[in-house]
Amino acid sequence: MANALNDRADRNALASGTVAAAAVILLLAGLLDLLRGVMAIAEDEVFARTPDYTFQFSTTAWGWIHLALGVLALLAGLALFRLALWARIVGVVMASLLIVANFLSIPYYPLWSLTVMAACVFVIWGLCAVRR
Template sequence: MVTTHNRPDTSPKGAGGLTTFAGVLLFIAGVLDLLRGIMAIAEDDVYVSTPNYLFKFDLTSWGWIQLILGAIAILVSTGLFARATWARVVGVGIAGLLIIANFLSIPYYPLWSIILIALYAFVIWALCVVRREP
């Protein structure tokens, strides 16, 4: 008896599901980064001060960076919902930048930063594993 190996489903339905998954995660994480940026701009007491951290940033400027990257992530997620190819490419790039930004902010807000790094890693995975939609 000859056995055949079934290949994973690469139909547009499968690709659409992963793209939607990435869009939802990018939207949620973008909103969370946007809110984090607002907290930093308002100089909220949520952030801890770490005097011996190598990468020191002014809290207000760090807030603007988080706010802008979060807003871009939200805009890109709307492109992912529309299945735009540009949004998949930009989504991987913005998720990568946000992983770096959250890595740099680990000492200020450790648990939250690690959670967002994981969310953005899932976004990159979901955008990279699907094949080009017809």
């Protein structure tokens, strides 16, 4: 009986630690996307020019997309600290949207896009690997 309680406590500690780590990484990814959005809206010259890109938007349009996703990812990351199932679902959805947006904007800022995409993959893994 005591052994089963210890196993359950160990699993709960692991689950809360994994979700907390995913929350912090999602907060970081959201902050990076928010900063990227601000840079793009301000039309910073750090972005590459891609004349023949299929998903070409103006840098300002990408900026607003990344700014909105960054704010939503920050809110989702904060919600993850509640350890609620709905927060985990929202976190996975937000990380997935960040991956898609950063994939589509790779030509504009490749290293930043790949960094945020990798962070979001860890967030999805961390939120999906935890059992109830």
